[in-house]
Amino acid sequence: MKKKEIFITSAFTQNSVWRQILGICSALAVTNLMLNSLVMGLGVIFTLALSSFTISMIRDLIPKRIRMMVQTLIIASYVIIVDLFLKAYYPEISKSLGPYVGLIITNCIIMGRAEAFAGKNAPIDSMIDGIGAGVGYTLVLLIIAFVRELFGFGSVFGIPLLGDWWTKWSIMVMAPSAFFMLAILIWVINTPKLKRG
């Protein structure tokens, strides 16, 4: 497969969130602000790319029985890097993301890509696949966060857009709206696909 194809497949046509319903825990939790979503997305892209690369490099050395454990440890090491980086340079964002940075470890997308792609393919291809999956995930996060922040706070990336006349929808900031937004997104994306057969 060509590199570009790998990227497109894992980012859009086989997008982990809306096609496979993976990794939605954090997709729901951090999407009340665009900035948080972007940072979270970048963290996931970084972790996905490097852990796919590493797992693919040593894929022949990992014993089959303990491969889950080895993969988890590799992923955890990269997540620690992300966490320390955020704590050092962006303490504010790190604080508002709270434990969700650490929870990238148990994000099913990373494990899923490791199992489905990195375990069978060459390192560079796996890395591209990882970046693709990460970009697809970030895209979903940003779409949901855009709607929630716009209606909930009347702003985008913290910049007020709607002005004072806008009555803030506090429901958009609370938990239930995240479920509804993701459901609507999945619905909208899957409908034309089903019609085409």
Added chain:
Amino acid sequence: MELNAFIIFIAAIFTSNILLTNFLGMCSFLSVSKEVDSSIGLGMAVVFVMTMTSALNYVVYHYILVPLDIIYLQYIIFIIVIAAFVQLTEMVMERFSPILYYSLGIFLPLITVNCAILGVSLFMIIRNYSFIQSVAYGAGSGLGWLLAILALAGIRQRIKEKYVPTGLVGAGLSLIITGIMALAFVGFSGIVVIQ
């Protein structure tokens, strides 16, 4: 502020439900909730593992990681503790209670990657809970998760034969049901508040 452990327990079930307000444990929540029986099985396993690992991780964190000044390794250590505990439970269960093993055992491997388990451990560290508070929080969160998955499984079983728009079948519909459940749980939020 020192919170009563019992209050934390109740709050973890209702007002700060780990699934409906913190969105943790969604993956297995959506995939296992097709039938009531299996969701009870998974829920019970989650309650047990969550209570025990929050106690274990509390001890590991405060008596090993903090004195040695290696807090930055907490993610790796917590994951290892959880995985090791799940593996151990599986082995003990298989040896001493085969019946329990066949009803709960199949769900145990799923639990290692359930983000709610790791999430509870991380929240308890961030919120500076004492040992009793941590255990209460772990048990409460587990019960809250069981409650949520049980409710969803019950609703999904009833709705199975109804007409739903094709694009919504499966995950989309479950998410909407969960959203409505979350709305209902927002109603509890006046009772007690823990962050």
